[in-house]
Structures are given as C-alpha cells and as structure tokens.
Amino acid sequence: MKKNITAIITLANLVAMSCAHAEGMCKAHEAETFTCEMQKSFSSLCESKDVGTLSCRSAVANKVNFEISESRARKGKVFYFSSTxxxxxxxxxxxxxxxxxxxxxxxxxxxxxEGPTFSAGIVVYMGATKISDQVCGIRCLDTPGSV
Known part of the structure; x- marks a missing residue:
C-alpha cells in the first residue's frame, strides 16, 4: 500500500506540473490522481480517500463505459507505477x-x-500491438482564461 501512495504522489506531482485536467469521473469519497480529456471522451484515475484503493473510469458523453478497480475481492495487484x-x-x-x-x-x-514541454495521454495495446495513442487536452486550472 505504501508503494501505491508513493506512486500516486509522484504521478500527481507530474500531473500538476503539466496542468492536465478535466472534469473527472472521481466520486465524492475519491481524490483525482489523473484525468485525461480527449476529443470525445475522458478518463480518470481516482484514489479512495479512506482505504487508498485505485479506480480507473472512462466515459463518453458523461456515461461510464469502462471501469476497473482495486478491491478486496480482486486477487493480486491491478495498477503498476513506473517512471523514467x-x-x-x-x-x-x-x-x-x-x-x-x-x-x-x-x-x-x-x-x-524554448522551455519545458508537457504532455499526458493514454496508450492502449492489444497483446504486443499498439492500437491507440490518445493525447490529453491540456487545461491549466491556475491560469485565467485557460480552456
């Protein structure tokens, strides 16, 4: 669990640096760790504030069409963190x-x-074949007039 928290904090810091944010799919008892707004959909990685479990949800037109979560019933680890x-x-x-x-x-x-560049996104593989590489839209919360 401690590794999850460290990974989440590191990812959250990078997300904050890049200003990648959208109105996410996290519930009231969850903290938003990562949200990616794409052309027709958005996805969020959320952490439960009480027990620290992670959930990832994706939605089109504000309707959840994909969800995966760590839970007590699930055997083994679901989410893996890495960095470069x-x-x-x-x-x-x-x-x-x-x-x-x-x-x-x-x-x-x-x-x-020219200065730092930031990007965020979601890449999907089916087996060893990359089938999707979606870049998140960037919206800075602290910048007036940002989209």
Missing part, C-alpha cells in the same frame, strides 16, 4: 490490463530550448 527520468524532466506511467488489453496512463515533462 529525463534531463530537465521525466515521465510517469500507470499500467493496468483487462481482457487482453494493456493500458498506460502517462504524464511527461521534457526540457527544450
């Missing part, structure tokens, strides 16, 4: 699998000559 440091930045990943598909939530910061 870059000079002047880094990349964080949360990975999980369901029904033959592997999902990667990512958030990265890269130093460039």
């Amino acid at each position: 440091p870059y000079s002047g930045g880094g990349e964080a990943h949360i990975r999980f699998s369901r029904a033959g598909y592997t999902y990667y939530l990512y958030d990265k910061s890269v130093k460039t000559d």
Whole structure:
C-alpha cells in the first residue's frame, strides 16, 4: 500500500506540473490522481480517500463505459507505477490490463530550448500491438482564461 501512495504522489506531482485536467469521473469519497480529456471522451484515475484503493473510469458523453478497480475481492495487484527520468524532466506511467488489453496512463515533462514541454495521454495495446495513442487536452486550472 505504501508503494501505491508513493506512486500516486509522484504521478500527481507530474500531473500538476503539466496542468492536465478535466472534469473527472472521481466520486465524492475519491481524490483525482489523473484525468485525461480527449476529443470525445475522458478518463480518470481516482484514489479512495479512506482505504487508498485505485479506480480507473472512462466515459463518453458523461456515461461510464469502462471501469476497473482495486478491491478486496480482486486477487493480486491491478495498477503498476513506473517512471523514467529525463534531463530537465521525466515521465510517469500507470499500467493496468483487462481482457487482453494493456493500458498506460502517462504524464511527461521534457526540457527544450524554448522551455519545458508537457504532455499526458493514454496508450492502449492489444497483446504486443499498439492500437491507440490518445493525447490529453491540456487545461491549466491556475491560469485565467485557460480552456
């Protein structure tokens, strides 16, 4: 459980740095860890405030069409955290699998000559084949007039 909390804090810090945010799918008793707004859908990774379990939900037109959660009934770990440091930045990943598909939530910061660039998204594999690579829309909460 302590590794989950450390991973969540690290990912949350990277998400905050990149300003990737949308109105998420987290419930009142959950904290939003990652939300990705795409052209027609959005997805959220949420942490239960009381027991620290994670849930990932995806929705189209505000209707949940996908959900996976850690729970007491589920055997084994569901979500896996990894990170890659870059000079002047880094990349964080949360990975999980369901029904033959592997999902990667990512958030990265890269130093460039023009300043840092930020991106976040969701990559989906079916077996070893990449079938989707969706980039999140970026909305900074602290910036007036941001979309």
